[in-house]
Amino acid sequence: MHIKPTLGSRAFDTANLIVLTLCAFITLFPFIYIMATSLAPLQQVLRGGVILWPEQVTWDAYTTIFSNAHFVRSLYTTFFITVVGTLTNLLFTTFMAYPLAKKRLKGRRIILFLVVFSILFSGGLIPSYMIVKSLGMINTVWSLIVPGAISAFNLIIMKNFFQSIPEELEEAARIDGCKNLGVLFRIVLPLSMPALATFTLFYAVGHWNQFFAAVIYVTKSNLWPIQVVLRQMIIEGSTQEFEQAMGELKIIPTTIKMAAIIVATVPILFVYPFLQKHFAKGVLLGSVKG
Structure with missing residues (x-):
């Protein structure tokens, strides 16, 4: 009616x-x-x-920034960090969350306690820097990928999501001859597309906006991601590389700064439409079951 x-x-x-x-x-x-x-x-x-x-x-502003080798190189660096870093995050998060979702895993409670403990308490900036330095990753793009390979919060959500998948499906796959990896890749991951799409978006946006870690671990300007270069342009008004390109102009014009902001913002926006159908469901699933 x-x-x-x-x-x-x-x-x-x-x-x-x-x-x-x-x-x-x-x-x-x-x-x-x-x-x-x-x-x-x-x-x-x-x-x-x-x-x-x-x-x-x-289009003069865009022509100027794309003709600058320093800016283009930082864009390539950001693309590399985003793609490789996101794949690394998903791989490590999945491989750790899946066994933790199994209650039969020995030492599971201790590992989960350590994961939650790392959310509440961290070693701090200086110990983190010392670890990265001891591993020889200072002034490398790997210093922006490896230290954050696993997000403890995302790991817990992924673990909860895996727990929501019926055990009967995995048992049926094992009866058909699947090993553990076969069950994971053929049964669990295809059913986990909403969660994977959500974490892909979260991780990709985080890597694309990488700034603080780059300032701490990377001092060579040729390895800076786009956000650090953008900061140099907007806050400090110029960079050595852009001063050489500008000639007599010692301060980067406003139009070029705005064009750089657009270039640094728009690419990551195109990731969302491809993940949109899974995103809303993935944000909720796995978050209500312990």
Whole structure:
């Protein structure tokens, strides 16, 4: 039976729509402004003539940053860290979470206690730096991948997700002749796509936005990821490499800074549409069962 909405409910829905539209616009406005500024001529930006879209579109800022070898190299470094780091995270997290999901594993409670303990207490920055240095990873991209190979929080969620998969499916696979790895790759992982998609997004965004670890462990500018280079451009106003490219201009123009922000932001946004159908389900599954 169809119930006709009342005047009050229609007014409430309309008010919700207006408020949510305003919130969406407020959220998107900074991004739109940055994009408009990056596409505008420098003279128009300096006189404050850019709000939502420039009067004249020019790609000079993007041409400048992509012609700079230092910026392009940092972009390649970030892509490498994101792809290799995410695969490493998923591999190690899966291989540790799956056996911990089995109650028959000896020493399981002790290992889980240590995992939870690492969430509450950490060794600190100096011990972490000393470990990375002793392993010879200073000024290498591996210092941005290996120390964070496993997230303790994500590990617990993944373990809970594996526990929600019926044991009967694994037993049936073993009867058919599957070994432990066969059960994991043929039965468990295909059923775990929502969780894997969620953690892929979390890990990938974390690696793409890698900044603090790069500042601590990497001092060579040719190994900086894009976020560190962006920080040099925005906060310090220039970099040695861009000063050489700018010639007489000692401060990077605003249009180039905005173009760099767009280039550093947009690529990771394209990851979400491919994982969207699994994301909402993956965020919830495994989080309510201990």
